[in-house]
Amino acid sequence: MADLTLTGVCKSFGKLEVIRNVDLQIEDGEFVVFVGPSGCGKSTLLRCISGLEDITGGTLTIGGERMNDVPAAKRGVAMVFQSYALYPHLRVRENMGFGLKVRKVAKPEIERRVDEAARTLKLDSLLDRFPRELSGGQRQRVAIGRAIVGNPEVFLFDEPLSNLDAELRVHMRAEISGLHKRLGNTMIYVTHDQIEAMTLADKIVVLRDGMVEQIGSPRDLYYRPVNTFVAQFIGSPKMNLFDASGLPANILDTARPAPRAARAGLRPEDIRVLPSADGPVTGRVVNNEYTGAGSLLHLDLEGLGQCLAIYSGGDAPDEGAHVSVEFDRSRLYWFDEQERNVAIG
């Protein structure tokens, strides 16, 4: 069993508190993604789990055993680094078998495990190359292979795809997802890319300033964000936020759940843009970003300010065009003065 429990975990660098009182339960075989903006502490939390950083408060258990003071190599975890961290002086085969060699595993067993991992990751033909002779995607596969051969209970990925180009990233994302399905191990993945988080995760942990903002499935986070931060962080393009006072009376009267709902959130795909400027909410197109499948319109709405809308029809209105918009009232999110989702409480 490789379930993980973090109870009141804290990490400080001197007086700087980077992780603050994190409670988290990760089930065996779960794919958990830590997301959050730069500097939120997601990588530090991962490093605390790996053992590369000491925990300054709280408890970490893996498979029921307390791991706070256990060295990194003895926690049963393997890490895939953002920069791959392959040993440049060793060939792919030696890189993958290095950890086993250090642990004094018998040579035939090392060879068997390396060959098996290489087959899984389609690295068979690259085993005798040096890392410098590999492409970015191949290096990443070797880094994953190095993690696999140790048969860890938990895989840790620290932004493993951020050095790859967009196309390769999509491909590797699918490979990692496939790998999780095949191996069934617990995986913890750090990214700042919420698309990666949404597509890979069973469970997403949203972090801000070293604290957990929300934990839930991708759907949970998308449809039931606990506050404006999560609402805006999950989903691309990000959710629009309006002051409730600026909304037309008919929306306020029919859709607002309670007077304390001070702000309304609406995703760009739930705003319908009409070419004529005679609706209840009107505005001007500030910018039109053509994305192929549609256009992302930057609108300046009267009384509501700037917002984003996805226009998926034919020709989108040009910059400067006057338009009106219709809000899908059933998809409105309401937040109170403290930015908490009113529906969740």
Next chain:
Amino acid sequence: MTRFQSPFVRVCWYLSLAILAVPFVFPFLWMLSGAVKSQTEIFAPTLTLLPETWHWENYAEVFSYQPFARQYFNSLYIACVVTAGTLFISSLAGYALARIRFAGSGLLLLLLISALMMPEEVTIIPNFFLMKWLGLMNTHMPLILLPMFGSQGVMATFLMRQYFTALPPELEEAARMDGLSRFGIFWKVALPLSRPALAAVGIITFLFSWNLFLEPLVFLSDIELFTLPLALSNFTDAYGLPLWHLQMAATSLAVVPILVVYIAAQRQIVESFALSGVKG
């Protein structure tokens, strides 16, 4: 030079480089030429690069004039011991200064670097008394200990430290995850990756020790213990005037190990100097 230059421009470049190389190459050729000339011919009014009569016996005389083979061996083994010792100490110290966080490491580095500012002429007298007190006068120990722990050792430590600082920390972290101890990381990851820096430090140290003159002059009095630089200055006649033909012959023999090392590791040496410059 770019790849697409016309042949004329290329020839001009090569000519210019050849002319610029003359001041560097000529003394070397003059040394080789003087080594097989007679003393008289060296000072002949007409300057000739090739001798009228080839005096190969100069080389034999070098060995009969003083215990040159023994002195050659002295230089060689001292340079090898100093190089090996310096590589060992500077790599360990450089790694510690670059990678291990400990109280006062910054201050220690500052102190080390400040030691580089001290000319060895200033420290030679205290070192003389120290070695005398230790009973190491007229032995090779000062020639081994002073470069290893003196300014050359500091320079080597600084170079190694700069190189280790530039190694990606993720490599060490990966090694930690693989189960290596701190020394294991140094030995199996950091040290193999620092081969260019080790080559640079090795060659600089070897040259330094090989060319050392002041220390042998101060600490050695027995001719059997002399090292090459001191031995070279000892080819004099009864009036103390230099026997140039013997000095040239001996010098041409003295450069052989340096040339061998340089030719064998030319690419790595050039790379390592470039690398230490960039990374430092």
